[in-house]
Amino acid sequence: MIRAATIEDHKAIFTIAKQSAYTKDFGHMMFSGRAQYGLGWIRVATEDERIVGFTCVRHKVRSPVTKLYFIGTSPAVQGRGFGVALLRDLQEQTPHPKIVFNVALDNERALKFYARFGAVREGSDARYLFFSIPGRR
Numbered sequence: 719m720i721r722a723a724t725i726e727d728h729k730a731i732f733t734i735a736k737q738s739a740y741t742k743d744f745g746h747m748m749f750s751g752r753a754q755y756g757l758g759w760i761r762v763a764t765e766d767e768r769i770v771g772f773t774c775v776r777h778k779v780r781s782p783v784t785k786l787y788f789i790g791t792s793p794a795v796q797g798r799g800f801g802v803a804l805l806r807d808l809q810e811q812t813p814h815p816k817i818v819f820n821v822a823l824d825n826e827r828a829l830k831f832y833a834r835f836g837a838v839r840e841g842s843d844a845r846y847l848f849f850s851i852p853g854r855r
Contacts, residue, residue: 723760730769741790786819811854820846
């Protein structure tokens with residue numbers, strides 16, 4: 719099940735985020751402050767009411783895109799479809815036609831994951847590749 723996260727979910731989400739070098743910055747207040755929970759920008763995947771994954775986004779106001787900052791799942795459930803469910807949920811929940819995100823150059827697993835969704839490369843810098851996928855149709 720995918721649902722909006724609440725501030726009470728923060729500890730469980732942060733525990734998952736800390737388990738990956740690519741999501742460890744989730745704890746920064748810019749991403750996981752009380753306001754972000756209130757805006758619905760953080761959503762969780764649950765199994766038997768236990769949080770097993772999350773997304774953290776920002777639906778832009780001045781441009782028609784949603785910025786995906788983090789998507790992560792517990793290592794114990796990776797490969798079981800929770801990441802796919804979270805990304806499909808984001809595509810349904812976004813008010814925008816486009817979702818943008820960065821992938822670290824050395825994150826081969828993420829590159830393969832996003833390729834399944836038809837990710838389009840839009841640029842790069844010394845650390846990241848920049849991509850987009852379709853949002854709301």
